[in-house]
Amino acid sequence: MLERPKTVVGSPQQDPKAVTRPVAFRGAGFAPKAGRYSGWIAIIGVIGLWQMAGSTGWVNPLFLPAPSAIALAIYKLAMSGALWHHVSVSVMRIATGWILGTITGVIVGFAIGLSSLARGVGITFISALFPIPKIALLPLLILWLGIGEEPKIATIALGVFFSTAISVYSGVDSVPRNLIRMAQSFNVPFETIVRRVIWPGALPAILAGFRITASVALLLVVSAEMIGAEFGIGAFVLQAGNLMQTDQLLAGVVILSLFGLAIGKLINLLETRLLHWR
Amino acid sequence: MELIADHISHRFGALEVLDDVSFTVGSGEVVAIVGPSGCGKSTLLSILGGLLQPSGGQAELRGAPPPDSLNPLTFVFQDFALLPWCTVEQNVEFVLLHTALSAAERAAIVGDALRRTGLTDFRRSWPKQLSGGMRQRVGIARALAVRPAILLMDEPLSALDSQTRELLMEDFIRLLADGVMGAAYVTHNLEEAVRLADRIVVLSRRPGRVREVVSIPLTRAERGDIAARGRLLALQSELWSLIRSEAIDAEREVQRA
Numbered sequence: 001m002l003e004r005p006k007t008v009v010g011s012p013q014q015d016p017k018a019v020t021r022p023v024a025f026r027g028a029g030f031a032p033k034a035g036r037y038s039g040w041i042a043i044i045g046v047i048g049l050w051q052m053a054g055s056t057g058w059v060n061p062l063f064l065p066a067p068s069a070i071a072l073a074i075y076k077l078a079m080s081g082a083l084w085h086h087v088s089v090s091v092m093r094i095a096t097g098w099i100l101g102t103i104t105g106v107i108v109g110f111a112i113g114l115s116s117l118a119r120g121v122g123i124t125f126i127s128a129l130f131p132i133p134k135i136a137l138l139p140l141l142i143l144w145l146g147i148g149e150e151p152k153i154a155t156i157a158l159g160v161f162f163s164t165a166i167s168v169y170s171g172v173d174s175v176p177r178n179l180i181r182m183a184q185s186f187n188v189p190f191e192t193i194v195r196r197v198i199w200p201g202a203l204p205a206i207l208a209g210f211r212i213t214a215s216v217a218l219l220l221v222v223s224a225e226m227i228g229a230e231f232g233i234g235a236f237v238l239q240a241g242n243l244m245q246t247d248q249l250l251a252g253v254v255i256l257s258l259f260g261l262a263i264g265k266l267i268n269l270l271e272t273r274l275l276h277w278r
Numbered sequence: 279m280e281l282i283a284d285h286i287s288h289r290f291g292a293l294e295v296l297d298d299v300s301f302t303v304g305s306g307e308v309v310a311i312v313g314p315s316g317c318g319k320s321t322l323l324s325i326l327g328g329l330l331q332p333s334g335g336q337a338e339l340r341g342a343p344p345p346d347s348l349n350p351l352t353f354v355f356q357d358f359a360l361l362p363w364c365t366v367e368q369n370v371e372f373v374l375l376h377t378a379l380s381a382a383e384r385a386a387i388v389g390d391a392l393r394r395t396g397l398t399d400f401r402r403s404w405p406k407q408l409s410g411g412m413r414q415r416v417g418i419a420r421a422l423a424v425r426p427a428i429l430l431m432d433e434p435l436s437a438l439d440s441q442t443r444e445l446l447m448e449d450f451i452r453l454l455a456d457g458v459m460g461a462a463y464v465t466h467n468l469e470e471a472v473r474l475a476d477r478i479v480v481l482s483r484r485p486g487r488v489r490e491v492v493s494i495p496l497t498r499a500e501r502g503d504i505a506a507r508g509r510l511l512a513l514q515s516e517l518w519s520l521i522r523s524e525a526i527d528a529e530r531e532v533q534r535a
Contacts, residue, residue, distance in 0.1 A: 181329055182359035186349055186373040186424060196372065200363040277363040277404055 065247040073251040082236075087255065089231040090221050093149065097156025098217045105161045105213075106206070109168020113202070114194065119169075126165055134159040135223040142228065152224040159220045160213040167209025171202030204278070207271050214263040222256065233259075279350060279427040280304050280340040281462065286325055287334035287485075288318065295321050297485040298335070303428055305341065306457035308498075310471035311464045313481030313489075314521055314528035319464040320432050322486065326462055327351050327430045343427045344458070348377055352426035356433040358413040360405040367392070367401040370420045391419040395449070411442030418449070429461040435470060443470075450474060451498055468514045468521075473501055478517065483524040483531075490520060 047067050053059045054066025061069065077083035111118035112126075134155050141151035175198050183193045225234025237252035281303040288296040295318040303309045311319050324330035326337045328351065343350035360369050370391055374384045392398045395415045405413055414434060421429055434450075435443040447470060454461060454474070465471055471478050478492040494513065500506050 178355065178357055178359045179361060182353065182355060183372075185327055185329060185351075185353040185430075186420075187376070188373065189376050192376050196375070197361065200361070277406070 062244065062246060065250060069247045070250045070254060073245075073247040074254065077248070077251060083255070086231055086233050086236045086252075087259075089229075090225065090233045090259075093152050093156060093224070093232065094217045094221050096149075097153040097221070098160050098213065100153070101157035101160025101217075102164050102210070102213065104157070105164025106168050108161070109165040110172060110194075110198075112165065112169040113172025113198070122165070122169075126162060130162045130166065134162075134220060135227070138224055138227055147228065152221070152229065155224050156217050156220045159216045163213045163216055164206075164209055167205050167212070168202065171205025171209070172198055174205055175201030204271075204275055207267060207274065210270075211264065211267050214267065215260065218256065218260055218263070279343045279460075281326060281351065281428050281460070282338040282340060283322065283326060283335070284338050285335035286322065286332045286337065288321055288325060288330070288332045289485075294485040296325075296332070297487045299481070299486060299488055300335075301479050301488060301491060303460050303462050305427075306460050307477065308454055308461045308463060308475045310475035310478045311462060311481065312466065312468060312471050312478055312517065312521065313486055314483045314525040315466065316484050316528055316532065317481045317524075318484060318486035319466075319481060322481075323353075323430050323432050323462060323464050327353055329353075344425065347425045347427050348374070349424035350427040352421045352424055352429055354414075354417050354421050354429055354431040354434045356436055358405075358410075358417045358437075360413055360416055362405050365402050365404060366397055366408070366416050366419075369405070369416055370423050373420055373424055387423050388419075391423040394422060394453070395419040409442070410438045411446060414438060414442075414446060415449070418446075418453070422453070426459060429459055429463075431461055431463045433465055434463075436466070447473060451502075455498065468517045471517065472510050472513045474498070480517065480520050483528045492517060 050064075051067050054061055054064065054069070065073075074083065108118075108122060112122040113119075137158065138151055138155050141154045145151045145154060179197050179201065180193060183197050188196075221232065222234035222237070225232035226238045229235040233252050233256055237249055237256075240246070240248035240252060283299050283301050286296055286299045287294075299318075299322060301309065311322060313319055321330065325332045328337065339350070361372060364372060367388055370388045371384055374387060377384075379387070389398070392401055395418050397412070397415055397419055400408065400412065405416070408416070414437075417434070435446055438446065451474065453459070461474075463471070463474060472494060475494060477494065479488055480490045480492065481487065482489045492513070494501075496506055496509065501510060
């Protein structure tokens with residue numbers, strides 16, 4: 001609809017018959033923002049629907065137990081002490097494997113990032129070995145290291161090592177060269193440049209790598225425990241599946257999900273503390 | 279202490295960037311290096327500061343540096359090169375950490391450098407909180423902290439708006455007024471060159487050769503007078519006439535590339 005014509009006093013060469021209209025806003029969209037509570041509301045909605053489907057008999061509880069049944073299963077597992085036993089065994093494997101893989105990955109990643117010799121050799125090896133699904137090496141590792149904790153931890157460590165090494169040397173490569181040249185121009189020694197320029201400069205990429213390796217470790221611990229373990233969340237989920245105890249199976253899945261969330265929160269906390277300057 | 283460019287040539291692969299460049303930056307002298315885009319000004323400064331090995335010739339120092347100098351040849355960078363994870367104070371202190379100075383001595387030097395650059399109130403700020411001009415001031419404070427004999431300035435004002443550039447130019451003039459520090463000042467801005475330099479080395483288009491060395495017949499103090507403005511403008515115009523045709527050719531070359 002056309003608006004009533006307006007005139008502006010003093011504006012030059014104005015056509016008195018011309019119509020003024022506001023400039024249409026065209027800048028909307030392409031800036032998605034997550035609402036503060038929208039995610040939680042969606043989760044609660046899905047759980048509510050799921051519970052309703054279970055309670056009213058829309059779905060067979062053998063195939064998909066209701067959330068209340070899963071919560072009850074978790075409660076019973078916690079009361080019996082089985083939950084803590086399985087969780088503690090898995091946490092020990094993840095922590096040991098992740099720490100070993102991270103330490104070696106950081107050392108190798110820095111070597112590749114800083115030394116021409118290490119880069120020449122290391123990148124070739126990493127490119128060749130990284131795509132191998134590490135879980136496929138578990139039987140070989142059992143053969144080498146025997147039946148016990150070692151092959152499972154080694155599988156996790158291997159999975160973590162490659163991703164860590166790649167994220168570390170990519171992080172070192174991404175440190176702005178002008179900062180290194182600045183430090184060199186002030187005769188700052190090599191190890192101070194590594195400690196005070198390259199390490200903090202590579203840290204965002206390293207922490208992003210930690211987020212990936214934490215997921216890799218979780219994936220590998222479950223896979224390894226499903227193949228050859230008596231205890232652990234992976235073994236528990238597999239046993240529950242074999243016995244058609246789907247409420248317990250999903251209880252294990254929920255615990256894994258909570259575990260993943262906890263790791264994510266921990267890394268968020270680390271990023272907030274260490275990367276506050278960004 | 280003098281800095282000498284002794285028949286410096288440089289090539290990046292097949293690309294010849296500098297050809298037989300020779301000149302001297304005398305003790306306490308400010309030498310501007312100007313020339314068309316891509317003539318190798320920044321490459322030359324990197325070679326003079328020991329950050330790049332020339333293909334031919336060499337950079338030399340003659341005479342002893344001032345006894346208290348911690349880094350006789352010190353860069354001030356175009357992009358400031360501040361550590362974003364360090365505060366203003368930590369950025370300045372960073373270049374002193376490897377020296378034999380005690381923490382108290384370092385603190386005193388940092389405090390003095392921040393005071394001279396008007397940054398005392400911003401000592402705990404992060405680089406991301408500062409404007410471009412303030413960031414460059416941090417770069418200057420960091421350079422002053424090591425008491426250089428010669429400042430190597432690579433287009434230090436080119437990333438700044440005109441008002442900030444003017445203010446920092448006044449700062450440079452003040453800092454260089456006592457003639458203790460010399461400087462090699464790379465710029466494409468002829469006004470900066472005539473206001474700041476004692477001599478101007480004009481490079482030809484690539485490969486950069488010394489085309490002319492122009493002396494400024496006024497002290498920096500005299501250049502502030504309104505009466506001197508005309509002479510400075512005439513000098514600027516003379517320099518532009520030296521560079522103009524080559525600047526056009528250089529620009530066409532860039533467009534063709």
